[in-house]
Amino acid sequence: MPELPEVETVRRTLEALVLNKKIKKVSVFWPKMVKMPDEVEQFKDALVGQTVVEIGRRGKFLVIYTSEYALVSHLRMEGRYGLFQHDQPVEPHTHVIFEFTDGTELRYKDVRKFGTMHLFAKGEEFSVLPLSQLGPEPFSNEFTIEQLTKKLKSTKRSIKTALLDQKIVVGLGNIYVDEALFRARIHPERMADSLTKKETERLYKEIVDTLSEAVEKGGSTIRSYVNSQGQIGMFQLELFVYGRKGEECKVCATPLEKIVVGGRGTVFCPKCQKRK
Known part of the structure; x- marks a missing residue:
């Protein structure tokens, strides 16, 4: 399972790849991966038209911030993100695709299908699970x-x-x-x-x-x-x-x-x- 250094590295590379890109379409091929909201269609509809404004991290969780939402993503054992051109073949085990208006796609691949995604209104992500009960960040002033x-x-x-x-x-x-x-x-x-x-x-x-x-x-x-x-x-x-x-x-x-x-x-x- 990716730990803090791996997730932080993913955060930094994602930030370089997708910041300021606008989401045109979201495809979900494994609905069980989306834990919040309950209906996958709500997850997809909410993100259409949103622009990626920040890539954050809390412990082992990635937090992809758009204009209005916080997408909390846990990679679990095998999850990984990659940026592709729209016309590139979709690799096996790709379960979620965020299509951007510039013709690129952020694809989430997970062989074991253990990864999770929770979508919250921005500002609510730290008040409920899975982030609400986490301890301090090891690089923060709270960790003493x-x-x-x-x-x-x-x-x-x-x-x-x-x-x-x-x-x-x-x-x-x-x-x-x-x-x-x-x-x-x-x-x-x-x-x-x-x-x-x-x-x-x-x-x-x-x-x-x-x-x-x-x-x-x-x-x-x-x-x-x-x-x-x-x-x-x-x-x-x-x-x-x-x-x-x-x-x-x-x-x-x-x-x-x-x-x-x-x-x-x-x-x-x-x-x-x-x-x-």
């Missing part, structure tokens, strides 16, 4: 060491499971939780409320630094992720632990191990991340 400490001290879950909770901090998924925990030298099975002040400070720094570096590299292409211009990310070349089970730790050369924490596969270094 004090806030993270309070959240971790109030839960009896493992630190790996806690960091995957989007109510604590948004944008982290399996890749970047594993990476941040390794860089902070914290075992993924440690109880979140057991972290010391220094450990929490270190974890806070590594969450922000890891995500920042991943954004700079265009995200991580592990399976099928590409940005809206069809380019892969490059941060996978920098990964310390994720996807490297059995390989040598880049710091101490100890073989990396994989366990399951909270139902999620988790790779760590048993020497660098000792369980206290």
Whole structure:
């Protein structure tokens, strides 16, 4: 599933591709993808005549702003956007097409059909699900060491499971939780409320630094992720632990191990991340 760095990269490339384009027609070939409004025809009719004025992001969600609406889009596992000319063949698994007046089309492709789209009147998107219960953005002033400490001290879950909770901090998924925990030298099975002040400070720094570096590299292409211009990310070349089970730790050369924490596969270094 695309995490914050990947979604932010998609946001930036979409912004370069579709800003100020006017929607002429909307086609939906998989109606279940549209969660709001209830009627797909309302979704299509509302967007016709609208101009794309901004591409936003909240956690792992894209927010495509038009003149009057906010389209909240979750890519889930395999979702991707691409800009095409109207006469280009439509690829398999393309489920939504936004046709613009200039002859180009923004197409949404999703092999697994897990992606979702919610359309709200602009200004209402943050007051209801799926955005209303999200925690702070890791690059915002709301995400502080004090806030993270309070959240971790109030839960009896493992630190790996806690960091995957989007109510604590948004944008982290399996890749970047594993990476941040390794860089902070914290075992993924440690109880979140057991972290010391220094450990929490270190974890806070590594969450922000890891995500920042991943954004700079265009995200991580592990399976099928590409940005809206069809380019892969490059941060996978920098990964310390994720996807490297059995390989040598880049710091101490100890073989990396994989366990399951909270139902999620988790790779760590048993020497660098000792369980206290």
